[in-house]
Amino acid sequence: MSSIYVPAVGSTAAEIILVGEAPASEETSHIPPTPFVGSAGHYLDKFLSMAGLFRGELYLTNLRKHPAPRFKMANVTYAEILQHQRELIEEINSLENPRIIVPLGSYALQALTDKKGITNFRGSVLKPRSEIRHNCIVIPTLHPSIMHYEMYTQWPLIVADFTKIKNIKDKHYDFTFPEYNFIIQPSFKEVMDTLSYLEKHSNDLAVIDVETPHGLLSCIGLAWSRRDAISIPFFWGNGRNYWSFEEEFAIWHKLGEVLPKLNLAAQNVMFDWEILRNHKIILKPPYYDSMLMHACLYSEMRHNLETIT
Secondary structure: OOOOOOOOEOOOOOOEEEEEOOOOHHHHHOOOOOOOOOHHHHHHHHHHHHOOOOHHHEEEEEOOOOOOHHHOHHHOOHHHHHHHHHHHHHHHHOOOOOOEEEEEOHHHHHHHHOOOOHHHHOOOOEOOOOOOOOOOEEOOEOOHHHHHOHHHHHHHHHHHHHHHHHHHHHOOOOOOOOOOEEEOOOOHHHHHHHHHHHHHOOOOEEEEEEEOHHHOOOEEEEEOOOOEEEEEEOEEOOOEEOOOHHHHHHHHHHHHHHHHHOEEEEOOHHHHHHHHHHOOOOOOOOOOEHHHHHHHHOOOOOOOHHHHO
């Protein structure tokens, strides 16, 4: 394995920082050693260009500055990862004024935010670790090396994430975290009041989601704006009933009255509509199905919620 050190490139005054995982053989053999000059870097340049960004305005670095054993981050020890994380945070703190940090891949994501799962968090606007002293946000995306593997069909997601970054840049980094009103452990009154509200606004669009682990309808989720949603649970914790018999009877009666009046959309409509039909609730034809819409636009991609959102 090469022990060549591959330093960061770009201005220390850059406002957008891209953080990869570790250099590959193309980066170590380049003269001078430079991050993202291999095939993954080639795709990175293409994706940046498609979003209206270019390499020259960015600061590019890696979590690990030497190649990983056998060029696989999975072969790096946990102790080494922690040391790389500390060094990366020191590096970022030494920069002048980064506004957006972009982790490329899961290792960089966890180093910068303590979040795990790049497919779940890509495209999200996150807060950095508290050790990072700058007033900045973190927007992770997939590593461009996915183009070498079966995930290559997911490349539009990288472009979409870079486009989000470009839009925030064009607004002079004027970004505030939204405040959400998500009711996930509702009282009986909150459920009944919410359903009454939706009934009064039945001409508006709402989104529904039904969860059925082990074949049992465990909860119904409803959202009526980008920031307002409720989850109506029927089972909780170890499987106990969330409501008393009388409360659950009243909620189902109210659902049967209200849901058929609403203009509803969903992800995988046929599933939710069929489940509710089996519970004697017949919904209107759906306003849209996000899964089918996504399939029409990107037939080769996955159509699950972690991809679409």
